[in-house]
Amino acid sequence: MPRKPNFDREDLIKRARDLFWRRGWAGTSLKDLEAELQMKPGSFYAAFGSKDALFELALKRYASDGADRLKTLRAEHGPLKTLQRFPAMVIxxxxxxxxxxxxxxxxxxxxxxxxxxxxVANQYLLGMEAQFADLFEQAQSAGEISRAQSPGALARRYQSDLLGLRVSAERNGVDAGAIADEIAKGLEAL
Amino acid sequence: MPRKPNFDREDLIKRARDLFWRRGWAGTSLKDLEAELQMKPGSFYAAFGSKDALFELALKRYASDGADRLKTLRAEHGPLKTLQRFPAMVIxxxxxxxxxxxxxxxxxxxxxxxxxxxxVANQYLLGMEAQFADLFEQAQSAGEISRAQSPGALARRYQSDLLGLRVSAERNGVDAGAIADEIAKGLEAL
DNA sequence: TATATACTTGAGTGATCACTCAAGAAACCC
DNA sequence: GGGTTTCTTGAGTGATCACTCAAGTATATA
Structure with missing residues (x-):
């Protein structure tokens, strides 16, 4: 009996994610979303419920995409190389x-x-950090880095470095690529 | 002939800075500012012109306070110690x-x-980085660290680490103090 | 004290905010 | 094709946004 929606929900979430990612929560109005998603208010609210609900879906999609990129890298490289390549990749x-x-x-x-x-964002950040900790543990088990520091401590610092790198990459007049290289090189010394 | 304003302009700018700092630009409404500064719209606009103009004054105050804290630290310690203590200080x-x-x-x-x-924010960040570069250069001249890397490169990385640290400090469940210690310890190895 | 000169007040501006809902259109089952 | 169900449309909701301005008030000089 029912009529099918004439949109691809996953595609809409991706486009919303990109808009929210670029402009932020307050910086993205319903009007912006309507224009980007080509939806009238009624359809929008029928599909997603609220701006916040869509933002949460966008965050979830963002986090799982990030986790996937890390796993893809891991499939091709060892744990240390994965951690070393990730910073340059994200920027x-x-x-x-x-x-x-x-x-x-x-x-x-x-x-x-x-x-x-x-x-919600805080939880996803903790999730990322747990992934990093896993990789550090694997790198230790593989003998790629020493066991002088715990995987958790290494991941905490790595996450912090990554966040700093990505803020720096947003700045004008800063060679973020050089910072990414230094982070990667720093991991060799462990 | 004129009547004096019955407020302390510098104090108002400080309070506005704290409000903007905490809540951000979009997150701080004129109503919020009116409540915090105890000013009616007319007085506010007569004194500052616009929300953006006050925000810019707040940024300037924020940046100069940061620079002052760094100089105060420098007055008591050598360049390397200053750079080492600053991270723990800001968080x-x-x-x-x-x-x-x-x-x-x-x-x-x-x-x-x-x-x-x-x-404007970007420019102040560059100004901070220049200060850091000065300190690294002084540390090199004093023989506290090697000349293997240029002061500019060291400052770029230090600034990035600091930004990451301060984002991490905003998170729940993260021991930012430990990260600050690691940053300080990392400077010894230069 | 008279007057000039600000500063203060607060109701009010149009624009935009997230969101609603009744009505019409389209797709499915029978 | 009839009937049901969902989706789509878009004008409209009250609230809040940054901001204005005319009127009132306080303080300075003369």
Missing amino acids: GNEDAPAKACMLSKTLLELQARKHPLAE | GNEDAPAKACMLSKTLLELQARKHPLAE
């Missing part, structure tokens, strides 16, 4: 809506208001 | 409106819209 994509991490942008924008989406 | 102030850097928050929030304030 190297010219098609990306922004260099900075969407999770950190969301956290910085919404944390002070205690907006629920800030905590 | 250690419990009274600060936020752990993250106001300049980077502004950049991330407004860069995509090409808002003029994003470029």
Whole structure:
């Protein structure tokens, strides 16, 4: 009986993610979304419920894409090489809506208001860090790096370096590629 | 002949800075400012001209306070010790409106819209980096660190680490103090 | 004290915010 | 093709946005 929606939901979420990623939560209005997604308000609210609900879907998609990129890298390289290549990869994509991490942008924008989406972003950041910790542990098991520091501590620092790199990449007049190289080189010394 | 304004302009700018720092540009409404500064719209606009104009004053105040803190540290310690203590200092102030850097928050929030304030923030970040470069050069001259890397490259990386640290400090469940210690320790190895 | 000169007040501006809903259009089953 | 169900449309909701301005008030000089 029902009529099918004439849009690809996953594609809409991706486009919304890119818009939110670039412009942020407050910087993206419903009008912007309607224009980008080619949806009238009624369809939009029938499909997603609210701006916040779509933002959360966008965050989820962002986080899982990031995790997938890391796993793809891991499939081709060892754990250390994966960790070394990842920084240059995240700032190297010219098609990306922004260099900075969407999770950190969301956290910085919404944390002070205690907006629920800030905590969602925080959780995904913790998830990424856990992935990094796994890779560091694997690198230690493979003998690629020493066991002088715990995988958790290494991941914490790596995540921090990555966040700094990605903020730096957003700046004008800063050679972020050089910073990415230094991060990669720093891992060799472990 | 004129009547004096019954407020302390510098104090108002400081309070506005704290509000903008915590909540961001879009997250701070005129109503918020009126409440915090105890000013009616007419007085506000007579005194500052616009929300953006006050935000710019707040950024300037933020940047010069940061520069002052660095100089104060430098007056008591050598260049290397100054660079080593600064990270723990910026995240250690419990009274600060936020752990993250106001300049980077502004950049991330407004860069995509090409808002003029994003470029202002970018310039102040470059100014901070120049200060760091000076300190690295002094540390090299004093023989505290090697000349293997240029002061500019060292400052670029240090700034990036600092930005990452301050984003990390905004997160829940992350021991930012430990990261600050690692940054300080990393400088010894230069 | 008279007057000039600000500063302060607060209701009000049009624009935009996220969001709603009734009505019409399209696709499915029978 | 009839009937049901969902999707789409787009004008419209009240709230809030940054900002204005005329009227009132306080303080300075003369």
